[in-house]
Amino acid sequence: MAESNIFSMILAALGDPVCLLLTMVGTIMGVVFGCLPGLSATMGVALLVPLTFSFPPLYALSMMLAVYVASMSGGAISSILINIPGTPSAVVTTLDGYPMAMQGRASEAIGWSNMSSFFGGFISWAILVFVAPPVARFALKFGPAEYAALALFGLTIIASVSGKSLIKGIISGLIGLWLSVIGVDPIVGNFRFTFNSMNLMNGISTIAALVGFYALPQILESITEPEREASINVKDNKLFYIPNFVELWKNKFNLIYSSIIGTIVGIIPATGGNIASFLAYDHIKRLSKHPEKFGKGCAEGVIASEAANNGVTGGALIPLLTLGIPGDSVTAVLLGGLMIHGLQPGPQLFSKQPNLVVGIFTTILIANILTAVVMFTGNKAFIKILKIPTYFLAPMLIILSVVGSYALRGSFFDVGLTILLGLFAYLMSLGGFPMAPTVLGLVLGPLFEGEMRRALILSAGSWSIFFVRPISLVLIILSLLVCFIEVKKAFQKRDTEAITI
C-alpha cells in the first residue's frame, strides 16, 4: 500500500455517510464512557463488540475506534469538574484542571483540554498513517517462527500489566490462555475440553469473555461506590472556551512535544495514557519558566497531560494493526473485536484489505475531529450526564451486557457464560487479580500455540527454528529481557516493602 495512495483513499472513505454517523455515535458514547468514573474505554469497546457484530467490519470498527479515541478526551471532564479522573489516563489532568475549576476557570480548563486532546490525537494519527504501512511491509517477511516469537513477546506484556503482584498477573494471564485452549485444536482439529457441548465446539465466545471480564466486574464494583452527583463544582456558567491563535502559538511547543511523547509511549506495549501523561507533564514542568505554577491551576499542565494521553491512541494502534499485538487492555479488546469479524491484524491486513486499513485510518481522523466538536459543544450535556445516578446506570449497563452476549448467536448459553465469567472476574478483582492479562492471554493464546506448532512442523520438531531466524531470535531476546526486567522490579518492590515494614 503506497503512502501516496492513502490520502486519496482517505478522501474517498470520508464520503460514507453511514460510517460518519456511526463514528459520531461512537464518539458520543466514548465521551460518556470516558467522563463517567467507573466506566472505561475498555468496557465501552467490550460492550460494542457484540452490539456491532451484525455490522460490516468497517462500520463496527468505526464505532469501536471512536469510543477508544473519544473516551481519552472524555476522561478530562470529570477530572476538571469533580476532581475524579474519568479514565486512568486523565489522572494528571486533575492536578491543574481541578484547581482551575476551583478558581472559576473550568471553561478555560475544558477548552484547553479539548484543544490539546485534538492536537494529540491528530499528531498521533499522522504518525500512525506514515509509520504503519512500512512496518507492515517489513512484517510481511514473518513466518510461523516469527509470529510465535511475536505472540510470545506480546504475552510477556502480561508481566508489565500485572499491577502490584507479578504472580497474580501471570495467573490471570494463564487463566486467559486456559480459556483460549477450549474448543478445536488449531492444528489437528481435535475437540479439547468441550464437555461434548455444541456451544463449546468453537471455543469460549470471545464476546462472552470480553463482556464478562470487563463489563460485569466494573458494574458490580460501581454499585457500592459513593454517588458523585453532589460533588460537581462549576463556578463559571459559560463552559465554552476556544483558545485563540495567539494562545495556541504560545503553547505550540507543549502541544507538539507532549503529543509526540504520547505517541511514542503508545507504541511501547504495556504503557498507556497514564504513563504518557505523567511523562509529558513532568517534562513540560521541568522545561517551563515557571514550574512553581504547576499543580495550582496552570493551563500548561492540562495541555501536556491531555495532548499526551490522546497521543497514545495512534501510537498504540501501530503494533496492533501492523503486528497484531495489543499493547494494553483496550487494544486487546479491539483485537478481539477485529477477530470476531474474521480479521487478523498484521501485515496481511495491509496487503489483502487496504481499503479496510484506510477506512480505519479515516475513522480515527474523523473520530478525533468529532470528539473536538462534541467536547466543545456538549459541555453542559456532559455535566448532566455526570449527574446520572449509579442506581439507574448500573441496571442499564447490565441490560446492554446481557443483550450484547445474547446478540451474537441468539443463545442463552453465551449469556450464562458471560455471567459466570463475570462473577469469577469479580471475585478475581476482589482478590487483586488484574483483568488485562486474562484478555491478553485469551486473544494471543491461539496465535502463539498455532504458530509455534506450525513452526515446529516446518522444522521437523527442532526448536532451533526459533533461534536461527534473526527476527524470531531478536523477539525472543526481547521477551526474555522484558521478563528479566519485570522479575527484577518485582524483587526490588518486595525488598522495598520489606524495608518499609
Added chain:
Amino acid sequence: MDKRIAEVWVLGLTSILAVYFLVMNYQLPDVGGIGPRTFPAFIFWAILVLNGVRAIVLFRDFQQTKSKDKGKLTIWSVIPHIPHKTLVSIGMIILYVVLCKIVGFVIASSLYVLSASWFLASGRKRSFVKYLTISVAFTLIVYLTFSYAFKINLPQGIWGGF
C-alpha cells in the same frame, strides 16, 4: 473486605479446575511431539505451581497477622465479604436472565431496571412513576434499536408464538 479471602477462593477454584482439566487433558489422543496436549498441560501445571507459590505467601501472611485477625478470621470467613448490595444485585441479574428466557426481553428488562434501580436507590426519595417511566422507556429504546436498526431478534419468551 479482606483481599486475601477472595484470593483464597480464586486460588482454590482454579486449582480444583486445573487438576480436573489436567486429567481430561491426558485423555486426549497423544500424537507425539508438540501435540494438542502439550500447551494445555503447560498452562495447567503452571497454574498449579503458581497457585502453590501464592498459597505459601498467603499462609505466611495469615500467620503473621494471626494475632490481629483473631476472632475476625475463622474458617467461615473464607467466604468473601461481598457487600450486601452487590450480593442482592447478583441475585437480581441471575433472576433477570431466567425471567428473560421465560417472559421475553421487554417485560423482564422493564421489571429488572425498575426493581434494581428501586433497590439500589433505597434510602433516597423515590418516585414509582418516574422509575417505571425510565425503566420502560429505556427497555423500549433498546428493544426497538436492536430489533429494527441492528436486525437482532431479542428473546420473545412465551410471547414468541404470537
